[in-house]
Amino acid sequence: MYTAVTIARSESHHVTSVDITIRCPACGQLFAPKRFGAGLSCSRCLKKMAPTVQLAQLLDHWWEPRRWRADLHRPNVNFLLEKLWTANGQGEALYKGISPKFANYSIFRNLVTRAIARGLDEGWMELEFPDDPLADDPVYKLNFKDSDRFAREMEGLFPEVDWDETIQVPSGAIIPSQLGKPSKPRGKRR
Numbered sequence: 001m002y003t004a005v006t007i008a009r010s011e012s013h014h015v016t017s018v019d020i021t022i023r024c025p026a027c028g029q030l031f032a033p034k035r036f037g038a039g040l041s042c043s044r045c046l047k048k049m050a051p052t053v054q055l056a057q058l059l060d061h062w063w064e065p066r067r068w069r070a071d072l073h074r075p076n077v078n079f080l081l082e083k084l085w086t087a088n089g090q091g092e093a094l095y096k097g098i099s100p101k102f103a104n105y106s107i108f109r110n111l112v113t114r115a116i117a118r119g120l121d122e123g124w125m126e127l128e129f130p131d132d133p134l135a136d137d138p139v140y141k142l143n144f145k146d147s148d149r150f151a152r153e154m155e156g157l158f159p160e161v162d163w164d165e166t167i168q169v170p171s172g173a174i175i176p177s178q179l180g181k182p183s184k185p186r187g188k189r190r
Ligand SMILES: [Zn+2]
Pocket: 024, 025, 026, 027, 028, 029, 042, 043, 044, 045, 046, 047
């Protein structure tokens, strides 16, 4: 039986319990990696496989036997990432903390999700893959590996915001509830 506890935090111990075949987008080789995540290379051409490419294929594998189920959405990379970083009201918390002037919450979610997806492939965000990605309820975890970089990305996305108030992005946590909350209310220049 699958339990989330079997997911090791260290990448070196993070080994999949099942054989899942994925295809290298560069050379077309099919292979079953021992583990998924950043640093995975094709067994033939040795090209690195971006985490979002791995995730897209795993989600397709997950969906395949469940595609007739009316109660499920077909997941894709952005759908899953958005679910992870907005969980437990943390998306709203970040939105309120940043308070962009020109983006409503829907646009905000979209922009941040795309930045996080890019961050995974560039290495400043980290996705922990489940022990068994084909389980009914696989547990993916998102880590803010480089919180400074994340904050800079947010500044780039929302240049109209008064960034004198540093946003708080604790590293290593899933999406901390404090994320994005300014330490003081705005308008300190009164
Ligand atoms: Zn290859």
